[in-house]
Amino acid sequence: MANRFIYGYRTITRLLKKVYNLVVNRKKVYRIMKEKGYLCRVRPKKGPKLGKPYHVTDNKLDRDFQADKPMEKLVTDITYLYFGNCRLYLSSIMDLYNREIVAYTISECQDTDFVLDTLNQLELPQGLLLHSDQGSVYTSKAYYQACTEKGITRSMSRKGTPADNACIEWFHSVLMSETFYLHKWRNLTKDSITEIVKNYIIFYNETRIQQKLNNQSPVEYRKLVA
Numbered sequence: 545m546a547n548r549f550i551y552g553y554r555t556i557t558r559l560l561k562k563v564y565n566l567v568v569n570r571k572k573v574y575r576i577m578k579e580k581g582y583l584c585r586v587r588p589k590k591g592p593k594l595g596k597p598y599h600v601t602d603n604k605l606d607r608d609f610q611a612d613k614p615m616e617k618l619v620t621d622i623t624y625l626y627f628g629n630c631r632l633y634l635s636s637i638m639d640l641y642n643r644e645i646v647a648y649t650i651s652e653c654q655d656t657d658f659v660l661d662t663l664n665q666l667e668l669p670q671g672l673l674l675h676s677d678q679g680s681v682y683t684s685k686a687y688y689q690a691c692t693e694k695g696i697t698r699s700m701s702r703k704g705t706p707a708d709n710a711c712i713e714w715f716h717s718v719l720m721s722e723t724f725y726l727h728k729w730r731n732l733t734k735d736s737i738t739e740i741v742k743n744y745i746i747f748y749n750e751t752r753i754q755q756k757l758n759n760q761s762p763v764e765y766r767k768l769v770a
Contacts, residue, residue, distance in 0.1 A: 551722070551752070552718075552721075553570065553573045553574040553577050554570060554755075555752075555753065555754075555755070556573050556577065557569075557570045557573045558753065558755060558759050559753060559759075560573070561759075562753065562759050598683045598684060598685055598688070599683050599684070599685065599687075599688035599698075600678055600683050600700060601698045601699060601700050602699070602700070603675075603699055603700060603701060603702055603708055604673060604675075604697065604698075604699035605617065605619070605673060605675040605699040605708070607707070607708060607710070609640050609710065609711050610640065611639070611640040611641040612641075613641060614639055614641045614642070614766065615639060615641070615666075615668065615669055615672055616640070616641060616672060616673070617639075617640040617641070617672070617673045617675070618637050618638065618639055618640065618646070618672060618673070618674045618675070619637070619638050619640060619674075619675045619676070619709055619711055619712040620635065620636065620637045620638070620659070620662070620663075620674065620675070620676050620682075620712060621635075621636060621676065621677060621709055621712040621713060621716060622634065622635050622636075622654060622658075622659070622679065622681070623636075623716040623719075623720070625650070625724075625737050625741070626724075627732040627733065627734065627736075627737055628731075628732070630652075630734075632650050632651065632652060632734060632737055632738075633650070633651050633652070633653070633654045633658060634648060634649075634650050634716070634719075634741060635648060635649045635650075635651070635658055635659050635661075635662040636648045636662070636712060636715065636716065637662055637663070637666070637674075637712075638711055638712045638715060640711060641766070642757060642762040642763075642765045642766045643711060643715070643754060643756065643757065643762050644749050644762035644763065644766065645715065645745050645748060645749055645762075646665075646666060647662050647663070647665040647666050648662060648741070648745060649661045649662040649665075650737070650738050650741060652734070654681065655681065656681050656684045656686045656687055657686075658681065659681045659682065659687060660686065660687065660690055663687075663690060663691075663694075664690075668694055668695075668696060669695075670694075670695035671695055671696075671697060672695075672696060672697065673696075673697045673699055674691065674696045674697070674698055674699065675698075675699040675700065675701070675708075675709060676698075676699075676700055676701070676709070677700065677701045677706070677708075677709055678700050678701065678703055682700065683700075715748070718748075719741070719744055719745075719748070722744070723740055723741075723744050724740070748761075748762070749761065749762050749763050750762075750763045750764075
């Protein structure tokens, strides 16, 4: 169980059962973690996204976050990574089949090329559903054309409704709360932030268990049901 990241108390409770066959009351785990200062920090809510919308589409995903096979439904979003007086941007794509992060990019610029770099990492089957919010990069002409050329069916959250994209919002929240908000690292550089995110995504995909995946990690779940 040793790692540089920390679970929330609910996940720790399940992990104690899975690894050590210990059944411990969730409230007791919460109390102990609170006393030791091990509780996750909560990520602040993001501000409104600016930019004129061009190619907006309907919410075809409609909060149906279950998928029957890999690369059937993907969700994507952007979050901020602060260091000093500067900030970086993280673009992530998650496969809803097993909640695995299948592509990501870190950049100093939040532009269309940034999200296209993330998208172009993947070989995508025709007709898959790709859900995002209505941020200007996702409604841009270039992003619309790229999705059309790749045979992607686009889906978008309703304005001001992050719950429509809850899974990727949750991932970015736990990334921040289990790394930067927890450790309060100082004097971070772009390279060190990139390394932290890289290591966390490996940990998240290969090790971090999820209740929705029968207490398996995303990679474990994918291999078990393959």
